[in-house]
Amino acid sequence: MNWKLQEEIPSQEAREKWFKSHLLGREVELRELYELPQNELDLIMAETAELRSEVGNRDRNLGKFCTAGYFLELARIIDKRRSIEQ
Numbered sequence: 001m002n003w004k005l006q007e008e009i010p011s012q013e014a015r016e017k018w019f020k021s022h023l024l025g026r027e028v029e030l031r032e033l034y035e036l037p038q039n040e041l042d043l044i045m046a047e048t049a050e051l052r053s054e055v056g057n058r059d060r061n062l063g064k065f066c067t068a069g070y071f072l073e074l075a076r077i078i079d080k081r082r083s084i085e086q
Contacts, residue, residue: 019071023046
């Protein structure tokens with residue numbers, strides 16, 4: 001990767017992000033969402049939406065709460081694109 005490009009990426013985005021999915025029984029990296037079959041993408045959306053909807057989760061584990069938000073929003077974008085393409 002170009003040094004200048006690396007410098008422009010915010011530090012919080014430079015690290016790989018992963019979410020430990022209990023429904024899938026494994027860790028999923030953010031970039032993997034593009035390749036997940038629709039049924040697994042649906043499970044990730046449901047699991048992360050549930051985590052984000054519980055008010056106390058933000059206070060208990062802010063990192064997991066924020067990561068779930070990244071996963072949920074990207075999964076929604078991918079889901080919407082897939083539905084448009086069909």
